[in-house]
């Protein structure tokens with residue numbers, strides 16, 4: 001498997017969002033997607049944020065995203081177009097993970113979402129309003145399929161793990177191979193947060209969040225996978241970014 005990390009820009013959040021109840025200065029965090037080339041297809045995990053929507057709903061998060069950081073431009077840098085993508089999998093339906101879904105309008109891409117996440121986004125709690133405010137995933141003609149349960153094998157060696165807490169249907173992604181990669185997604189935003197067991201300030205069910213952090217750590221230990229963090233600027237700077245890639 002070949003894996004590319006697609007840069008989708010950055011936003012600014014409060015430190016207490018980065019780590020629940022831990023005060024500190026505001027931080028600029030990266031947003032990125034993960035592209036996987038597999039024998040069974042080309043899979044895209046998450047699609048970043050929609051700049052116009054962010055500027056409308058959360059301007060105080062100071063979103064930054066250049067033309068080069070859009071999904072089409074990032075795919076192109078890897079030699080692909082939107083029509084080459086077999087399936088888009090959203091780890092969850094928050095604003096910074098679904099913004100590019102709408103770009104697939106007119107393609108026959110499959111959109112895969114955990115059934116609990118889809119249900120929650122359609123009928124969320126009042127405090128989840130901002131997170132679920134971008135309905136890009138629900139474009140006309142979107143070919144949405146749900147999966148369910150604790151674990152789902154998308155293709156041999158691509159395991160989607162249900163890791164709730166941050167959101168009800170949140171998922172992490174394990175890529176198995178000689179050099180396994182574990183994308184924790186928003187279970188914990190940074191390496192330090194994971195290490196200290198601190199979930200994001202935003203969460204639906206914190207007790208689930210604690211368990212999901214434990215699960216990610218356990219899976220990493222059992223498989224020897226390297227954990228990749230969704231919103232850690234220091235880690236991000238050290239990652240290979242598209243068009244560079246990882247070989248799993």
Ligand SMILES: [Zn+2]
Pocket residue numbers: 094096097186230231
């Ligand atoms: Zn996020």
